[in-house]
Amino acid sequence: MELDGVMLSRMLTAMTLMFHIIFATIGVGMPVMIAIAEFIGIKRNDPYYLLMARRWARGYTITVAVGVVTGTIIGLQLSLLWPSFMEVAGQIIALPLFMETFAFFFEAIFLGIYLYTWDRFKGKWTHWLLTIPVMIGSSASALFITTVNAFMNTPQGFELKDGEMINIDPIAAMLNPAMPSKVLHVVATSYVTSAAILAAIAAFAILKGRRGQYEQKALRLTVACTFVFSLLISITGDISAKFLADVQPEKLAAAEWHFETEKGADLIFFGTLNEDGEIENEIRIPKVLSFLAGNSFETEVIGLNETPEDERPPLWIHYMFDTMVSIGMFLMATSTIFVLMDRVKKWNALNKPLLLAILASGPLAMVAIEAGWILAEVGRQPWIMRGYMKVAEAATTSDSVGLTFVLFALLYLVLGIMAVVVLIKMFKNSPAEVELEKRFPNRG
Amino acid sequence: MNYELIGITVLWTFLYGYLIVASIDFGAGFFAYYARIKKKDHLINDLISRYLSPVWEVTNVFFVFFFVGIVGFFPATAYYYGTALLIPGSVALILIAIRGSFYAFNNYGSRDSTFYLFLYGATGLLIPASLSTALTISEGGFLDESDGNVVFLANELFTSPYSWSVVFLSIVSVLFISATFLTYYADRADDQQARKTLRQFALFWSMPTIVASLLVFMSLQMHNPDHYDKAVTEYWWMFGLSLVCFGLASWFIYVERHYGTAFIMVMLQFFFAFFGYGASHLPYILYPYITLHENVTNEAMALALVTAFILGLLLLVPSLFLLMRLFLFDADYVKGKKK
Numbered sequence: 001m002e003l004d005g006v007m008l009s010r011m012l013t014a015m016t017l018m019f020h021i022i023f024a025t026i027g028v029g030m031p032v033m034i035a036i037a038e039f040i041g042i043k044r045n046d047p048y049y050l051l052m053a054r055r056w057a058r059g060y061t062i063t064v065a066v067g068v069v070t071g072t073i074i075g076l077q078l079s080l081l082w083p084s085f086m087e088v089a090g091q092i093i094a095l096p097l098f099m100e101t102f103a104f105f106f107e108a109i110f111l112g113i114y115l116y117t118w119d120r121f122k123g124k125w126t127h128w129l130l131t132i133p134v135m136i137g138s139s140a141s142a143l144f145i146t147t148v149n150a151f152m153n154t155p156q157g158f159e160l161k162d163g164e165m166i167n168i169d170p171i172a173a174m175l176n177p178a179m180p181s182k183v184l185h186v187v188a189t190s191y192v193t194s195a196a197i198l199a200a201i202a203a204f205a206i207l208k209g210r211r212g213q214y215e216q217k218a219l220r221l222t223v224a225c226t227f228v229f230s231l232l233i234s235i236t237g238d239i240s241a242k243f244l245a246d247v248q249p250e251k252l253a254a255a256e257w258h259f260e261t262e263k264g265a266d267l268i269f270f271g272t273l274n275e276d277g278e279i280e281n282e283i284r285i286p287k288v289l290s291f292l293a294g295n296s297f298e299t300e301v302i303g304l305n306e307t308p309e310d311e312r313p314p315l316w317i318h319y320m321f322d323t324m325v326s327i328g329m330f331l332m333a334t335s336t337i338f339v340l341m342d343r344v345k346k347w348n349a350l351n352k353p354l355l356l357a358i359l360a361s362g363p364l365a366m367v368a369i370e371a372g373w374i375l376a377e378v379g380r381q382p383w384i385m386r387g388y389m390k391v392a393e394a395a396t397t398s399d400s401v402g403l404t405f406v407l408f409a410l411l412y413l414v415l416g417i418m419a420v421v422v423l424i425k426m427f428k429n430s431p432a433e434v435e436l437e438k439r440f441p442n443r444g
Numbered sequence: 445m446n447y448e449l450i451g452i453t454v455l456w457t458f459l460y461g462y463l464i465v466a467s468i469d470f471g472a473g474f475f476a477y478y479a480r481i482k483k484k485d486h487l488i489n490d491l492i493s494r495y496l497s498p499v500w501e502v503t504n505v506f507f508v509f510f511f512v513g514i515v516g517f518f519p520a521t522a523y524y525y526g527t528a529l530l531i532p533g534s535v536a537l538i539l540i541a542i543r544g545s546f547y548a549f550n551n552y553g554s555r556d557s558t559f560y561l562f563l564y565g566a567t568g569l570l571i572p573a574s575l576s577t578a579l580t581i582s583e584g585g586f587l588d589e590s591d592g593n594v595v596f597l598a599n600e601l602f603t604s605p606y607s608w609s610v611v612f613l614s615i616v617s618v619l620f621i622s623a624t625f626l627t628y629y630a631d632r633a634d635d636q637q638a639r640k641t642l643r644q645f646a647l648f649w650s651m652p653t654i655v656a657s658l659l660v661f662m663s664l665q666m667h668n669p670d671h672y673d674k675a676v677t678e679y680w681w682m683f684g685l686s687l688v689c690f691g692l693a694s695w696f697i698y699v700e701r702h703y704g705t706a707f708i709m710v711m712l713q714f715f716f717a718f719f720g721y722g723a724s725h726l727p728y729i730l731y732p733y734i735t736l737h738e739n740v741t742n743e744a745m746a747l748a749l750v751t752a753f754i755l756g757l758l759l760l761v762p763s764l765f766l767l768m769r770l771f772l773f774d775a776d777y778v779k780g781k782k783k
Contacts, residue, residue: 058552061548061552062548062549062552064501064548065501065544065545065547065548065549065552066545066548068501068504068544069504069540069541069544069545070541071508072504072507072508072537072540072541072544073537073540073541075508075511075512076511076533076537077534077537079511079515079522079525079526080526080529080530080533080534081526081530082526083522083523083524083526083527084523086515086519086522086523086526087519087520087522087523088519089515089519089522090515090516090517090518090519090522090741090745091519091741091742091745092745094512094515094516094517094519094741094745094749095516095745095748095749095752097512097515097516098512098513098516098749098752098753098756099752099756100512101505101508101509101512101513102752102756102759102760104505104508105502105505105509105756105760106759106760106763108501108502108504108505109502109760109763109764109766109767110763111501112497112498112499112501112502112767112771113498113766113767113770115497115498116497116498116770116771117770120770120777133763165742168742168744168745169744170744170745170748171748396526396527396530400530400531401530403531404530404531404534407534407535407538408534408538411538411541411542415541415545418545418546418549419545419549422549
């Protein structure tokens with residue numbers, strides 16, 4: 001691996017995005033969770049849920065702040081590191097980029113209002129209504145920005161003639177084939193990750209011995225949400241796999257170590273590659289890849305050998321695929337078990353192993369987000385615009401990328417540590433029960 | 445339809461919007477820190493955070509809007525500025541990141557820290573300086589293009605009187621704009637002590653603002669005579685109006701009356717100067733590489749962007765109005781009686 005400008009630009013972009021998506025994912029999912037808690041609180045007139053919404057929203061401000069600043073960074077960094085790509089993007093894909101800022105604007109306005117008007121309106125529902133534009137804004141920015149990413153995977157809406165773009169159609173570029181499956185999966189996984197993180201926090205509190213009503217209600221609500229959203233991710237994940245098999249077969253083939261085109265292709269789980277490129281130590285599930293690709297065990301799945309060697313993504317993305325899928329299954333299993341056990345009165349859903357599993361599911365969900373994005377992004381290497389522009393042609397020619405990489409690495413380190421410290425401090429000295437007494441002294 | 449003119453007007457208006465709202469924010473950070481070390485923070489810092497907390501994120505979006513918009517309307521800017529501005533742009537980004545997150549840590553977090561406030565205040569002055577680099581570069585003479593490679597001549601920039609006068613202007617006008625707004629806000633809050641302090645700031649920073657403006661003119665004449673000629677022959681009246689507005693604003697603040705009108709006058713002062721500067725800069729966006737007419741995006745995208753822009757405004761204007769009504773024009777909130 002050579003540390004040239006292209007490699008450094010890739011590393012810096014990867015670092016920024018990997019840091020940003022932690023906060024972006026929370027940014028998309030959290031408003032939904034806050035809205036649900038406040039809704040239940042108002043509907044049942046239950047101060048516990050109202051307090052939950054407030055406390056979540058308070059922690060959310062910190063993650064939003066880091067999300068906003070890192071989002072600003074990646075927005076401008078795209079032009080700084082990939083000037084040639086952005087020149088092209090300006091021609092064809094500026095529309096969703098532009099719309100994303102509108103959505104972000106909309107969200108920023110209403111989030112500011114929401115956070116500062118808890119006791120301002122007479123009707124409780126008026127304040128709750130503010131969550132709607134926040135949810136619309138955050139999910140819409142996910143939609144638009146994912147549209148841009150989808151375009152890079154399946155470019156369309158223009159023609160190339162002698163190196164010039166003609167017949168540009170911005171709407172067609174937005175509605176590219178990868179868009180629906182990507183957007184659905186991104187939004188669903190953001191929701192499930194936010195729910196799982198909140199569940200992990202509740203499980204942590206209970207494991208530490210704080211078994212009050214607040215913690216139990218928080219756990220029940222968040223695990224139930226994890227359960228519902230994990231059903232969604234299994235559906236959107238399935239849609240994505242079928243899409244890849246159909247339109248971007250080299251990505252699926254590399255992720256699945258599927259070399260020869262065949263019917264009845266096996267699904268490879270885990271495993272390693274030896275020096276001759278042979279698969280070892282794998283769990284092989286017969287014909288399931290075919291089923292995944294087309295709902296029939298006899299579907300023909302295109303192998304990686306069909307792709308010219310210099311256009312193949314690296315094979316290590318298989319591990320990312322495994323990580324993502326296993327964690328997805330773990331989330332679903334844990335939340336299902338909890339929801340079931342909680343239904344049956346004589347079972348103790350608050351047993352220690354299950355709580356530990358729920359505690360693990362929060363950070364694991366974030367790991368799955370990272371793994372999934374690495375799979376999606378590295379899976380389209382060497383292209384920046386699949387079929388049109390390679391990454392190497394798009395990078396900046398500046399020779400100062402190394403220095404900026406170091407500066408940003410330091411920045412993210414400081415921001416990451418500070419965010420965690422501040423968040424812990426925020427809640428450590430203010431337990432829910434104490435705050436409940438203070439804020440709702442006259443409850444039942 | 446003349447898309448390039450619509451495009452640049454939209455973008456320039458947003459940049460102007462950013463100039464105003466960000467100046468308030470940047471200057472407020474400096475004043476808040478200054479008040480803290482002078483042990484006067486109880487006087488003005490609550491007032492400042494009451495205004496800033498709900499709006500700082502919105503301020504940030506004005507900036508994002510501008511740079512996303514300019515790449516959309518004029519894709520060549522991504523190529524030239526992107527290649528040239530890696531270092532200054534990254535420095536500005538890091539400062540913005542520190543500022544935004546530490547503001548949140550300080551105000552929404554559990555503890556009020558002088559160190560956070562210092563970062564907030566210091567970055568507030570460094571960001572305008574680093575962002576003004578982009579405007580300076582647009583005058584030409586700081587980029588070199590050979591063999592399809594764009595090279596940023598950093599030494600030229602550091603030794604140019606023009607670039608330093610722009611930096612000077614950006615910093616003092618930030619403090620001036622912010623002080624006049626906060627004086628008005630304190631007046632609305634009926635907070636006489638805060639108003640007194642902030643009024644002094646406003647008066648103090650008015651003189652350097654006007655001196656810096658003249659310096660920019662003089663150094664522009666040396667750096668880019670064509671631009672200067674166009675500014676003084678075709679658009680002199682805009683700069684004249686700007687000066688008149690400045691005079692009125694300072695007068696109102698001096699006689700302790702009509703603070704609201706005074707702030708509007710400051711906004712107009714910068715409006716005329718900013719648009720006068722922008723109009724006389726045309727047709728160049730980046731002299732001499734990018735012009736308005738040759739580098740506009742294709743027609744289909746331009747139409748799509750303008751449509752999206754109009755629809756977006758229909759959504760944004762009422763929302764912004766609501767935000768202002770709740771946090772700017774609601775007397776009880778401004779006075780701190782509502783949370």
